[in-house]
Amino acid sequence: MNVLLIQLKRIGDLILTVPVIAAVRKHFPAAKISLVVAHGSRELLPAIPGVDRAFVASGRASDVALWFAIGTAKFDDCLDFSRTDRSAFLTLLSGARSRVTYDSGRSEPIRQLSYNRFIPSQVRTVHTVDHHLALLAPLGVHDASPQIQLALPDATQRKAAEIIAAQQLGDDFIVIHPGSARAEKFWEARRWAEVANEFQAKEPARFVVTGGSSAMEQDHIAQIKAHVQQPLVDLSGRIDLLTLAALIQRARLLITVDSAPMHLAAAFGTPQVVLFGPTNPLHWRPRAAPAVVLHGSGSWELRDFAARQAPATMKEISTAQVIDAMQSLLSKPAARVS
DSSP states (O other), rough: OOOEEEOSHHHHHHHTTTHHHHHHHOOTTTTTEEEEEEEEGGGGGGOOOSEEEEEEEEEEGGGGGHHHHHHTTTOSSSEESSHHHHHHHHHHHTTTTTTESSSTTTTTTTHHHHOSSSEEOOOSSSSSHHHHGGGGGGGTTTTTOOOOOOOOHHHHHHHHHHHHHHTTTTTTTEEOOOOOOSSSGOOOOOHHHHHHHHHHHHHHOOEEEEEOOOOOHHHHHHHHHHHHHSSEEOTTTSSOHHHHHHHHHHEEEEEEEEHHHHHHHHHHHHOEEEEEEEOOOOHHHOOOOSEEEEEETTTSOOOOOTOOOOOOGGGOOOOHHEEEEEEHHHHHSOOOOO
8 A cells, every 4th residue: 555645734734644644554554655745844754653755845846856756656545635736736646546635626627637535624613633634534544543643863852952951951941932934923022021030930940932043033032032030041043843842842831822832742742831812723722732722812721612713812812821821730730621
């Protein structure tokens, strides 16, 4: 059995596709599993178990080699989780006997040509992991585990341990990841600083701030650092994705917005406080780790997740809510999100 999986979206989407890979490996242990990811998600590949061959699609002329490899691999099944023109082209190129995607946009000519199996899309009403797992139905796989399984390389673990030792972080450090690719997901910089200041006033804690190297994220982090009373350990733009994952795995707590680190914490069981505003937690929330989800529409943690969750601005989440959520998780390690 030769299976091709295509996920050309962002890192978070790729992480939430990992349960599909695990399910295919479990049900078809002898299968050869190939995975195509976007160039921006390639860093995650060494941590994804069960993949025999990985391809990186850059969207450039250099993809010709990728096209040749896919076109000559003789796949039996191809599952496309991306539903883009590029992924539709790769699906058609695979020549797989069964070419599967969601039924949204199935009337478009390129979709009719590229696919021969369409699965009803429930993207608006279910968690993204469940949305991805639904594509396994034509393979006869149902009720697969939604657990995210990642395995960090030993070299990455050593690198994280060296950083922890060099920065004298110990075992009780807290990671703040305030950034995202979307500015509307940002919480107010002054409130991030207030969280660190007020929490450190109550108990000793080292705070590590992580993030990307974009000008937008770096400016946001600079504003946070300008208001903290005790220096933060700033690793933003200085570590790769898997080293970030290893740090999150060993952290006492993660505080973040709706972003990829939230999914990494869920994979490793790290307690986390997640701030949502414009995006709906129903689709993206952590489900398998101790977590408190805060949303601008409520005064306390969100426990009732609905398809029609009204968007809210991030500024509606208060400093007190975040601090209360932190203390709640640190005193009660049991999972908070179902």
